[in-house]
Amino acid sequence: MLKILFGEAEHEIYHPPTYFDNRYEDEWITDSLTVEMIKDIDKSEVIGTHLIQSPVLGPISTKEISGGVKTLILMAFDESGRIFNASACGDNCAKWIVEIGKRKDLTINLHHVMDFHEVPDFEALILNTGVTVHSYEEYLEEAVKIKER
Amino acid sequence: MKGKYHIIVQNNRLRYELDIRRNITIIRGDSATGKTTLFNLLEQAFTLGESSGVDVLCERPCRTLGGRDWNLVLPNLHDQILFLDEESRFIKSREFARAVKASNNYFVIITREDLPNLPYAVDEIYGIHTSGRYRDMKRTYNELYRIYSTxxxxxxxxxxxxxxxxxxxxxxxxxxxxxxxxxxxxxxxxxxxxxxxxxxxxxxxxxxxxxxxxxxxxxxxxxxxxxxxxxxxxxxxxxxxxxxxxxxxxxxxxxxxxxxxxxxxxxxxxxxxxxxxxxxxxxxxxxxxxxxxxxxxxxxxxxxxxxxxxxxxxxxxxxxxxxx
Structure with a gap:
């Protein structure tokens, strides 16, 4: 299930892209979920563990993929117990956050109100209030009441 | 500082063009639109100058600001355009807001956070989009667009x-x-x-x-x-x-x-x-x-x-x- 905490979190990684560069594992990159996320968000192809083909930048290293995708990969595969700041992700990452939350218990924190309006079947537990929201509208109503960012 | 400034940042593959006209400009938007790449190019140009291979063309000096000693560096900068990336957690602090108010620099801040301590305009919140290939077809051309249209x-x-x-x-x-x-x-x-x-x-x-x-x-x-x-x-x-x-x-x-x-x-x-x-x-x-x-x-x-x-x-x- 997806759990969202607004504001600062204990064990938070505020800037996940930097953490990713220093901690990612090779096998994460070629996992089918990663391949799909890189294709969708970065419009790029995973050629191998250390090589991505970008339509804009040409052949790039794994460390040059977008900060949003790096954060998604950490959410999907990192088992350190850290909480990753999803404000490093654009709204185009929202559906993938929800998808990862369906595959595992995922806790994220947000320093802004992310826009989940394009995600169908949105459900999340808002940790600040203990309320489970079952739609984007319920999420937004709950989120704007919370002061922490 | 006053005035509007046209900034071109480019290397062999990418070209960014921005117009900055207020003290606080916010850049946000979807992932993979080139925000961090823009910041990295500016960082390289500032650190290595011409030998970076990055061209930064502007009437005013453009540089990045970040790191733990930002508050020591900022008071020594004047009449410049300063770029800050989302990794700079201090941007939401009251200390930073006070420093911006006392500064005669322009600030371009890459962030999705709301920054309630800073009074910035709805018209100065931008995203980056790619508007095609530049003349030689080798270079991708990126520019800012207003996120909230009237x-x-x-x-x-x-x-x-x-x-x-x-x-x-x-x-x-x-x-x-x-x-x-x-x-x-x-x-x-x-x-x-x-x-x-x-x-x-x-x-x-x-x-x-x-x-x-x-x-x-x-x-x-x-x-x-x-x-x-x-x-x-x-x-x-x-x-x-x-x-x-x-x-x-x-x-x-x-x-x-x-x-x-x-x-x-x-x-x-x-x-x-x-x-x-x-x-x-x-x-x-x-x-x-x-x-x-x-x-x-x-x-x-x-x-x-x-x-x-x-x-x-x-x-x-x-x-x-x-x-x-």
């Missing part, structure tokens, strides 16, 4: 209720106009209360707020408005800007200023533009019957020709059939 906020339906951000002169003006047209009018008592006010509305409501400093509220307001299509927004720079724009104060100088305010507003003196427009209105009316006081509206602004001129300056709002 057209999305205003509507043709008759207003049934008005909520004004302000609780002083601006509110008194719109309260009077609404009373004549059987429209309910309340003050939100500050921009941070607008979300609360909007979330309780179901009928057609018009929010009137200062566009010059509403930036930090826009992400959440925009999402709320999408869920409540009957809620619309009118975001002039400020009420004082509206009065100046209406032409009730004669003078070519004022119209000239309004056409390109960035050339007149010293950022160190005015943290946001609405403060400048207030000072301008006070200065130009001090010896006239229109003497302006922000905390209490001069009755002259509610009389015939003056009131009509201000309302004419309001664009895209349907006040109803009754003549004002």
């Amino acid at each position: 057209e999305e906020f205003t509507g043709k339906q008759r207003v049934e209720k008005v909520i004004v951000e302000d609780s002083h002169s601006g509110y008194e003006f719109f309260q009077s106009v609404c009373a004549e047209n059987d429209i309910a009018c309340t003050s939100a008592g500050g921009k941070s209360n607008l979300k609360d006010a909007v979330s309780k509305q179901d009928k057609p409501v018009l929010i009137i707020a200062d566009g010059a400093a509403i930036g930090s509220e826009m992400n959440e307001l925009y999402q709320l408005m999408r869920c409540k299509p009957a809620v619309k927004c009118y975001l002039p720079e400020s009420f004082e800007w509206l009065v100046l724009k209406s032409g009730v104060i004669d003078g070519k100088v004022i119209q000239d200023i309004l056409e390109h305010p960035e050339d007149f507003i010293e950022s160190q003196e005015y943290i946001s533009w609405e403060r400048f427009f207030t000072a301008l209105l006070v200065e130009y009316t001090q010896d006239s019957y229109l003497r302006y006081n922000k905390s209490k509206l001069n009755e002259a602004y509610l009389q015939g020709r003056v009131k009509q001129a201000i309302l004419t300056a309001v664009e895209g709002v349907n006040w109803g059939k009754r003549s004002i």
Whole structure:
């Protein structure tokens, strides 16, 4: 299930892209979920563990993929117990956050109100209030009441 | 610092073009649009200069600011355009807000956070999009676009209720106009209360707020408005800007200023533009019957020709059939 905490979190990684560069594992990159996320968000192809083909930048290293995708990969595969700041992700990452939350218990924190309006079947537990929201509208109503960012 | 600056940042594969015209500019938007790449190019150019292979073309020096010692570095920088990336956690601190207010630099901040301590304008929140290949077809061309366009906020339906951000002169003006047209009018008592006010509305409501400093509220307001299509927004720079724009104060100088305010507003003196427009209105009316006081509206602004001129300056709002 997806759990969202607004504001600062204990064990938070505020800037996940930097953490990713220093901690990612090779096998994460070629996992089918990663391949799909890189294709969708970065419009790029995973050629191998250390090589991505970008339509804009040409052949790039794994460390040059977008900060949003790096954060998604950490959410999907990192088992350190850290909480990753999803404000490093654009709204185009929202559906993938929800998808990862369906595959595992995922806790994220947000320093802004992310826009989940394009995600169908949105459900999340808002940790600040203990309320489970079952739609984007319920999420937004709950989120704007919370002061922490 | 004052003025508008055109910035070109490019290497062999990428070219960015930006126009920066206020002390605070925010860049946000989807992942993979090139925000971090832009920042990295500027960082390389600043660190290595020409030998980086990155061209940065601008009338003013452009550099990055970040790291633990930002507060030691910033006081020594003047009349520059400073870029900050989202990894800089300090951007939401009160200390940084104070430093921005005391600074004569322009700040371009890459972040999705709202930064309520900083008064930035709705018009200066941008995303980056790729607009195609540059002449040689080798280089991808990127430019800024405004995330919040005015057209999305205003509507043709008759207003049934008005909520004004302000609780002083601006509110008194719109309260009077609404009373004549059987429209309910309340003050939100500050921009941070607008979300609360909007979330309780179901009928057609018009929010009137200062566009010059509403930036930090826009992400959440925009999402709320999408869920409540009957809620619309009118975001002039400020009420004082509206009065100046209406032409009730004669003078070519004022119209000239309004056409390109960035050339007149010293950022160190005015943290946001609405403060400048207030000072301008006070200065130009001090010896006239229109003497302006922000905390209490001069009755002259509610009389015939003056009131009509201000309302004419309001664009895209349907006040109803009754003549004002």
